[in-house]
Structure formats: C-alpha cells, structure tokens
Amino acid sequence: MATPLSTTSAGLSRPQVLAWRNALFAIFGLCGLSMASWASRIPAVKEALQVSTSSMGILIFGIAAGSIVGLLASSHVIARIGARRTIAVVLTVGAVGFAVAGFGVSIGPSYAVVMIGLIIFGSMFSICDVAMNLQGAVNERVLGRSVMPVFHAFFSFGTVIGAALGAGAEAIHLPIAVHLLVIAVIFAGGALVSVRFLQSEHIIAEEAVAHDDHSKTWRGRLSIWRDPRTLVIGLIVLGMAFTEGSANDWLALAMVEGHDTTKATGALVLGIFVASMTVGRLAGVSLLDRFGRVPVLRGSAVLAAIGLVMVIFVPVVWISVIGVVFWGLGASLGFPVGMSAAADDPKTAAARVSAVATIGYFAFLVGPPVIGFLGQHVGLLHALLVVLVLVAIAGFASGAAREPLPAKAQSN
Template sequence: MTAEPAPAPRRLRRARLSIAAVFCVHGAVTGSFATRIPWIQDHAGLDAGALGLALACPALGAALAMPLAGRINHRFGARTALRGLLALWTLSLILPGFAPNLAALCAALFVYGATSGMSDVAMNALGVETENRMGRSIMSSLHGMWSAGALLGSAVGTLAAHAGADARLHHLLAALALTAAGLAAVGGVLDPPGDADAPAPPHFARPPRSALLIGLVGFAAVFAEGASLDWSGVYLRDVLDTGAGPAAAATTAFALTMAVARLAGDRVVDRFGAVRTVRAGGALATAGGLLVVLWRQPAAALAGFGLIGLGVAVVVPLAFAAAARSGPAPAQAIAGVATITYTSGLIAPSAIGAVADATSLVVSFGLVTLLACTLIMGASVLGPKRAAAAAPSDNRDEPAAVRP
C-alpha cells in the first residue's frame, strides 16, 4: 500500500479546527436536549420513574450501536461515514419532543442514543488520526470543545425554556442549524485512505481484546464522573446538610474543573506523556475523594469534587487515543472502549444510589475513591503501544510528539 503524503501544515490546522467544530456540534445536541427534558416529560405525561426508564434508552442505544461503527467506517470511508452519522445524530434531536407517550419516547431516545454513539466513534477516530498527523496531543482539547458545545446548547435551551417556547419548534430549528454547521465542519476534516487489503470488519464487531484493559481504565474514570456529576449536590444536601446554593455549587465545581482541564490538558500530555498525566490525575481524584469522604465539611467537599473533576478529565480522551493505537482497526477499538465507558455512565448513577440505600452515600463515594485510585495503577495501558510491549513495568512514558 502506498503511504499517503503528509498534509501541509495549513491543511492540518484546518483539519484540527474542523474536527474541533464537529465535537462542538456533537456536544451542542446533548446540551439542547438536556434543557428541555422537563417539557418532554410533561408532553409525554410521565412520572419520575417512567422518565428515568426513558432516559436509560440513549445509553442502551449507544452501547448496542457503537460496535457497528467500524463496519460503517470501512464501507464508506472515515469522512463520509462521519458526515452521514453526524447528520443523523443532529436530526435525531427532533424526535423526543414529538413522542406522545412512554413507548414512543423510549424508541425516540434509543435512536437518539444510537446515532450519538456511532457518530461519537467516527469523530473520535478522525480526532486521533488528526492528532497522529500533527504529532502532538489534541484529544483532550477536542473533548473540551464537546463540553463547550454542550454549554452553548444548554444556554440556548435555557433561554428557549425561559421564553416558554415549544420544545418541538426549538429542537427542529436547533437540529437544522446544527446539521448545517456539522456538514460544513466535516468538509474540512482529514479523509485518510482506507486500506484496500484489510478485511472488512464484521457487521457487529465485538470489542477487540486490545481495547478491554484500556476500556476498564475509561470505565473507572467515567464512573467517577457520572457519580460526581449526578450525586455531588445530593451529598452536600443530605450528608453535610447544606442549602440549595452550596449543593448546586458542588456540581458546578466539578463540571468547571472538568472543562478547564480538558481544554488545557493537551499541553500537560505533550509535556509529561499520557501515563504520567493519568497517574497524576488519578492521584488528584483519589485525594479529592478522600476529602469528600473523610473531611465532612462543605468547603472540603467542594474542593474534593473539584479535584475529582480535574483528575478524571483527560482520561477518556487519552483512552480513545490509546485504543486507536492498540490494533490495526482504530474505529473498531475506539468503538470497544466507547461501549465500555458508555456502560459505566449508564450504571454509575444507579449503582451509587443502590450502595447508598444499602449503606450510606459516604460509602458510595468511598467506592468512587477506590475506582479513582485504580487510575494510578492502570495508567500504563494508555502509553504508546511499543513502550507497553517492550517494557510494561517501565514508569516512563513517551510524549505525544513521538507517537508512531
């Protein structure tokens, strides 16, 4: 197979901006949907239990559909696959608002989650391709752009909700605008050639073995993320007996440190390498968990949740990058890691609640602290493939700039 010439620096800069815009568009769909959940609940006539069932469907759809992404990528090519999958995802935003009952809403959210997961795999695969061509880390900032898009979508959604706008009209207009923006952005991303000699992946590809350990590291990070995001406010209110303001501030502290760390994380990864960055992040997250569990004061808990967010922020972007380097089929490996991490996000909030019901919320966050500690031990699987194969016990990690 003939090697593809390296893109010119200007072309690479355009590709990076374009894939960053894709991540932003993807996040904006999530933010747009989240702000109108109360309207959708009222429109479908659901109680809290039925809504909780419906909101499990996106993660279920994503987990089942993501293994299909490798086949789609191989069949149509990376950029064409991303163009189609991203458009399906943005347009799926229209569906939930038109669901008149629980069954229809579950079906709509299953499609919403399935298209989200497949487009997520496609954009992360091209993000890793761009990172490899540039010779330095960009995945953390790409995920930071996803967070920025989610904030933008939620801000617009909040204004629409405050104005009393019908969510069906809001989501229709948002979907059309985001579809147009996404298609424009995809036009600038890299279009790496497929390997004509490579066999087509199966229609429904199981996660490759190489992705399992990487996925488990991502599982621990996403579990800590989901638990902290959903339960930090409840912890301050119920365990520390604070008011609504400090309880809301806990969630804000966590989300803010996550976003800032992702936007700034690439420089840290380039300087210290993926393994040392994740080990340091695991140490910060563990320290934050200990603050939450052992020093039961509101200020300490706020600092603790902030440290957890700071510590786990870059793990998932680095897990996707490591998955892409772990075998001959990057999209399939990324799909495997994404399936594992999505599963973690699905079970984390309910698992924390179950443990809290059986014991206490303090014990639940003790579990989160233990999982954060595993990041320190498991970080080595996120290093360059050749380093892991040649010296698995070596603590040194190569910077992103010398990745193959």
C-alpha cells in the same frame, strides 16, 4: 506525542490539514452542546414526566442502550461507508431523535416517546463518537503533535455552552420541546457544514492501514477484542467515563435533592463541572508532554476521588462546588488519553478505538440505572460512592496506556 506524517506524504496542504482539525473542533463541540443541553434539563424532565429517580435512571438508560448498539456497529459502518460520510449521516439522524425526545417531554407527556428519541440519539451519538475520535487520531498523526485532549476540550466547550443555555432555559421556563428542537437544528446544521472539511481516515494508507485485515474484514475487526491491552485500556476508559458520565447524568439532580439547591443552581453547578473538564483538557496537553500518560492518569484519578468525597460528604454547598471542580479536573483526561492509547498502532486504530469506546460506554449503559436505583434507596449523593470504586480501578489500570517505546524515544 503523535508520530509525524508530513502533509506532503499525506497528499494534503497545510491549510487543508488545519481546516480538517478545525472542522473536528466544531463537531466535538456540537456533540458536547447537545449532550449538556439534555443533561441540564434532567430535573425539569423528571418533574414534567412525574416519575421516580429510579424511573429516570431507566429513561437515561435509553441513551446508553442506544449507544451500545451503535458502538457494536460503529467499526463495521465506518469500514463500509467511511468515517466522513458516517459522521454526516448519524449526526443528522441523531438530531431527529433529540428533537423527538424533547417533544415527548412537552407534548403528552409520553415516557415512551422520550425513550424512543433517546435511543435514536444515543445510537447515532456513539457511532459518531468512534468516527470523530478515529478522525482525530489520524489528524493528530498528520499534524505530528498531540491534539486529542484539545479535541475533547472542544467537546467540553460545547458542554459548557449547553449547560449555560440549559440554565437560562430553565430560568425563563422555556418549554423543553422548544429548547431541544433549537439545539437539534444547530447540531445537524453545524455538523453538515463541518463535515465538508474532513478527510479520509485512509490518508495514512502508506502505513498499510487501509490494507490491514483489522479494517477489511469482520473477523479482523473483532479479533482486536482478544488483545489484553485493548481490554485494560478499555477498563481505564470505563472508570473515567463512569466518573464523567455520572456527573453529566446526575450532578444537577444531586445538587437539587442532596444539597437542597434550586434547579437553575443545579444546572449552573453542572456548568462548573464541565468548565473544569475543559480547563483540564486544555492543560492536559502540556502535562502529558511533560510527565507522560501514566502519571497524569493516576494523578487525575486521585484528584477526582478527592472531589467526589467533598461533594458526597460535605454539606456546605460552596465546599461541594470546590469538590465539583476537582471532580471535573480529575475526570477530564481519561477518555481522550484512552482514545489516543487505543490509536497508537495505526494498523489497528479503527478496530481498537471502537472496542475501547464500547467498553467505556458500558459505563453509560449500567451507570444511570445503577445510580438511579441506589439513589432511590440511599440518596443520590451516597449512590455516587460507586464512582469512587471505578475511579480507583481506572487509576490502578493506568499503566496499560503507556506510550509505545518508539514514540517515547522520539519525543526525547
């Protein structure tokens, strides 16, 4: 549960705080919309570029490579220009990269142009990810209640819409360039409107956040990497991000190649996955309040593992789809709970959120090429066995996300 900070002490009215929260809902949703729009067209991209599964893994690696660069720079960029301005800039530039990737698929096609577009999009997306999670953590504190899973549920809402639009675009054979250009315009336009309602992350300056060395200097921001709790929380997020990301990147194609479904069905199954994640995140607030972070994270890991086993080993499509539901529910809370845990101490929140997100995004860096390489040799379904290992690691590491004692005492 978040530590309350009254709107009066924060210098904001209740409507301002709620408008801030709603703007973050929109930004999280737009980010989910863009990511799922790309993921839903991956089978069509592979076909248009006429490349192998391993080559697609390298291409998807473009997003991850850009993401790591962006994450390493994120805390420094945010410290320099603030989270609000950061979000406005990076989402605009990221939309341009997204459109470039679409044109690279349909015009040429050019593998290199697609890669460049994805690197731009990935780097901007990851900086935004840290900035919006930091904004979410501060808003959560001002509201005085846990809302981080709901922010991430809106990301999932966006992915549901993106996957549905992707399935529709695939069904009517809409050119990828047109599809991604439309999404890029919606992405940038919606973000620029929403960012007007955001507030400074230094609104909790009375708690010495704005004056803490972790946020003022490069050395302070980097010192958070020496904290063992940062690394173990990062390990939780790494495992759960890999669990979520592997579905976003490969589930549609795994259904097509592993379960012999159509490309439109593959996109639809991806939509089922992200819908399950949305349900899990909305239900997660009540579960976290009732049981706490650690039991919920461990239960999530078990549920995700069961779902993965069903998808990998059961050849009946409808049973695999049930497994996809379990997989999505199990993967839903790892990232938002990790972000909340990273932001427990407001004096180190920006630096720790950035560090944990960087560790988590390592899954997106190594995941696509690893699964693509294994998928080329043993098939995509069996390649997903790697995800089971990381789910287990995340489950065992979940103790590091335990709520601070004062917060638990207050919630009681």
